[in-house]
Amino acid sequence: MKTNELISMLSSQVDPVDTREVVRNVRIAILIGAAASLLAVVFVLGVRTDLREMHAQVFLVAKLAFSLSVVILASHYLVKYIRPGGEFRVRFALTLLPFLAAMIIAAISLATAPRSNWETMVFGSYWLECLIAIPTVAVVPFAAIMAAVRLAAPTDLVHTGALAGLVAGGVSATAYALHCMDDLLLFIALWYGGTIVLCTVAGAVLGPKLLRW
Numbered sequence: 001m002k003t004n005e006l007i008s009m010l011s012s013q014v015d016p017v018d019t020r021e022v023v024r025n026v027r028i029a030i031l032i033g034a035a036a037s038l039l040a041v042v043f044v045l046g047v048r049t050d051l052r053e054m055h056a057q058v059f060l061v062a063k064l065a066f067s068l069s070v071v072i073l074a075s076h077y078l079v080k081y082i083r084p085g086g087e088f089r090v091r092f093a094l095t096l097l098p099f100l101a102a103m104i105i106a107a108i109s110l111a112t113a114p115r116s117n118w119e120t121m122v123f124g125s126y127w128l129e130c131l132i133a134i135p136t137v138a139v140v141p142f143a144a145i146m147a148a149v150r151l152a153a154p155t156d157l158v159h160t161g162a163l164a165g166l167v168a169g170g171v172s173a174t175a176y177a178l179h180c181m182d183d184l185l186l187f188i189a190l191w192y193g194g195t196i197v198l199c200t201v202a203g204a205v206l207g208p209k210l211l212r213w
Helices: 003-012 019-045 054-081 092-111 115-123 127-137 139-150 157-176 185-210
Strands: none
Touching: 019 054, 019 127, 019 139, 019 157, 054 092, 054 157, 054 185, 092 115, 092 157, 092 185, 115 185, 127 139, 127 157, 127 185, 139 157, 139 185, 157 185
């Protein structure tokens, strides 16, 4: 058999790839991760007890607006990026918009507050819990997302892992917001934003190891 005939025979037996399946797999993985994160927060950490108060509801909305915007943007680009060649169609700068908005609002609140309150505004009461809880809760979402991403055969493993970590961190922060009692804007920007960035860095480091073909 000639080479051209062999290539023709092999190519004729290849089924078309359902590109929509890739998107479905990633979305399902994100939903699974979100459900796992929510259960972990509700049954392990517990939901804050003052959610009936207007003050708590307002700041819960602020936290969710930040974390969900991260999830929506990052997952949108992750779906594009995991396809071979998709890295040429993604602009990572847009994923920074929620962080920039949070930092601008936080900077304004810090500038208008007395200097004696700055330490409290930065650290709050639960900074250490936030630093530990969000990356820990993000483990399951990250594992679920990476399992789905592996099926798509991405080519840029570092950036794909970083986006997976960014989504997982955002999902975890969204769930953790139901528990967190610290409502200062600077705290949200620094510790929510910082731990999500930490998850992103971890994803970039683990990406080449976990996604290698």
